[in-house]
Amino acid sequence: MKNERMYNEFVELVTTDAISGQESAVADKLAAKLADIGFTVIRDNAGEHYGGDCGNVIGIREGELDGALFFSSHMDRVPNGFGIKPVETDGVLRSDGTTILAADDISGVCAILEGLRQAVASGKPLPRLEVVFTTAEETVFGSKFLDMSLIQSKLGYAFDSPGPTGRMNNGAPGLYDITVEIKGRPAHAGNEPEKGIDAAKIMCDMLSTLKQGRIDFESTANFPILSTGSTARNVVCDFASFRGEARSRNLQKLEDYMVYFKEHCTRVAEAAGAEISIDAFANFLPFYMGEEEEVMVIAKEACEAAGIPYFAQVGGGGMDANIFNAQGMKTIGVATGYTGNHTTTEQLVLEDFYKSGELAAQMIYAYAKRCSDK
Numbered sequence: 269m270k271n272e273r274m275y276n277e278f279v280e281l282v283t284t285d286a287i288s289g290q291e292s293a294v295a296d297k298l299a300a301k302l303a304d305i306g307f308t309v310i311r312d313n314a315g316e317h318y319g320g321d322c323g324n325v326i327g328i329r330e331g332e333l334d335g336a337l338f339f340s341s342h343m344d345r346v347p348n349g350f351g352i353k354p355v356e357t358d359g360v361l362r363s364d365g366t367t368i369l370a371a372d373d374i375s376g377v378c379a380i381l382e383g384l385r386q387a388v389a390s391g392k393p394l395p396r397l398e399v400v401f402t403t404a405e406e407t408v409f410g411s412k413f414l415d416m417s418l419i420q421s422k423l424g425y426a427f428d429s430p431g432p433t434g435r436m437n438n439g440a441p442g443l444y445d446i447t448v449e450i451k452g453r454p455a456h457a458g459n460e461p462e463k464g465i466d467a468a469k470i471m472c473d474m475l476s477t478l479k480q481g482r483i484d485f486e487s488t489a490n491f492p493i494l495s496t497g498s499t500a501r502n503v504v505c506d507f508a509s510f511r512g513e514a515r516s517r518n519l520q521k522l523e524d525y526m527v528y529f530k531e532h533c534t535r536v537a538e539a540a541g542a543e544i545s546i547d548a549f550a551n552f553l554p555f556y557m558g559e560e561e562e563v564m565v566i567a568k569e570a571c572e573a574a575g576i577p578y579f580a581q582v583g584g585g586g587m588d589a590n591i592f593n594a595q596g597m598k599t600i601g602v603a604t605g606y607t608g609n610h611t612t613t614e615q616l617v618l619e620d621f622y623k624s625g626e627l628a629a630q631m632i633y634a635y636a637k638r639c640s641d642k
């Protein structure tokens with residue numbers, strides 16, 4: 269059955285232009301909507317950290333019950349999300365084919381707003397509700413700059429995953445962003461090449477003997493960006509660098525790989541007399557929630573109450589849930605009925621989308637029941 273309120277809100281928000289770092293038009297609307305539902309709204313300065321035009325939008329509603337529950341979705345979208353014209357055919361929304369649809373993640377935003385409205389209107393005693401609409405999820409994770417002292421919840425739902433409503437994204441890999449620089453020594457390539465240290469060759473040796481690609485069923489590594497500073501054919505290459513990533517859903521494996529990677533590259537460089545510097549930072553950490561976790565049990569109960577088929581499935585990308593889990597808040601991704609996100613064939617199954625609003629409300633009730641049973 270059509271939910272006019274969700275449909276209209278979705279169209280309103282996807283036709284409001286946004287891109288990572290420039291979300292203020294969407295943020296202003298969401299701040300006003302949260303205030304209308306009765307939330308206290310705080311806007312942080314996350315954008316200042318990466319040249320964005322706004323920060324995260326945080327909404328808090330004090331509860332009648334002890335306990336706090338957290339919801340998030342992101343306000344930005346990948347490029348090609350300006351001038352979106354949604355077209356409905358047979359219960360499915362798509363763009364007109366020239367842009368993305370931005371159901372990733374406006375459908376998540378709308379599901380949360382709908383769930384909050386339903387829960388508040390129910391008149392039931394509720395826990396403290398904490399909502400964060402994040403910036404720049406598709407690029408730098410504005411959620412990294414969220415002041416977690418505002419957040420009391422230990423459990424959270426990031427409405428930001430593809431697939432049918434009822435799909436819980438209960439795991440995602442962590443990722444190291446890695447840059448290696450090799451310093452060799454220049455020399456005349458014809459007169460005295462033996463006096464040089466060839467950084468280009470060392471880089472190639474390093475990569476050709478490195479374990480990469482598929483490491484195991486849950487770990488990968490990829491180094492596609494190679495460069496040397498050289499412009500001269502007749503000088504031994506004195507500098508080379510490469511950049512890539514390592515991912516695993518298992519933190520120990522990811523850290524083991526990084527130890528291996530550093531040892532391997534250092535050994536190859538030193539054997540050739542070159543200097544090496546390795547810059548690696550954990551862009552986000554992996555997480556995995558087993559079925560026994562409270563955050564999963566509540567999701568399952570909520571699906572049952574809403575008549576939605578529940579299933580759990582791990583994903584392959586990073587998302588705000590990775591950031592929140594790293595801060596100690598157990599968070600899973602929640603699907604809202606879209607597929608093909610990040611492409612012009614992105615689509616949103618409306619029946620699933622409408623159910624995702626009720627799912628958010630049922631999550632609040634399922635959690636509230638636990639609070640009042642305590």
Ligand SMILES: [Zn+2]
Nearest residue numbers: 342372373428
């Ligand atoms: Zn997303």
